[in-house]
Amino acid sequence: MDEWTPRVAVTPPAFCKSQSLKTELLGHFPNAVFNEKDRYLSGSALVDFLTNADAALIGRDPINTELISSLPKLRMISKYGVGLDNLDPEAISRAGIELRVTSGTNRRSVAELALGFMIGL
Numbered sequence: 579m580d581e582w583t584p585r586v587a588v589t590p591p592a593f594c595k596s597q598s599l600k601t602e603l604l605g606h607f608p609n610a611v612f613n614e615k616d617r618y619l620s621g622s623a624l625v626d627f628l629t630n631a632d633a634a635l636i637g638r639d640p641i642n643t644e645l646i647s648s649l650p651k652l653r654m655i656s657k658y659g660v661g662l663d664n665l666d667p668e669a670i671s672r673a674g675i676e677l678r679v680t681s682g683t684n685r686r687s688v689a690e691l692a693l694g695f696m697i698g699l
Contacts, residue, residue: 586610587628589619590637590658603635628652636664643669654678 586607593599594612603610611631613619618638619627625648628634633654641655646669655670656678670677 583609584632586633587631588635589613589639591616593658638664640664642666646673
């Protein structure tokens with residue numbers, strides 16, 4: 579019998595346009611589905627896209643109490659990109675959904691930019 583593989587729904591257009599990122603993710607999660615609309619999703623479009631997902635890789639899509647209550651199957655949310663202003667961490671936690679973020683991934687770029695600005699002064 580085959581091992582169960584979670585269904586991952588990927589919403590960020592930048593991720594979905596990258597063939598290398600898609601290929602790598604599909605290597606780990608062959609049931610992954612990708613947002614092909616070339617825009618961020620919200621409201622009923624986001625609910626429809628995430629309905630059957632066990633996990634979601636999201637970008638700037640708004641994740642709030644109303645959305646979470648419409649997605650009883652969702653068990654994990656992973657944030658792609660920086661900033662958490664589009665998320666409601668308390669609502670995510672109350673629903674028993676695990677939230678993963680990649681904090682600090684842009685720290686080198688920010689440090690280089692700041693150093694460049696200082697040199698430019």
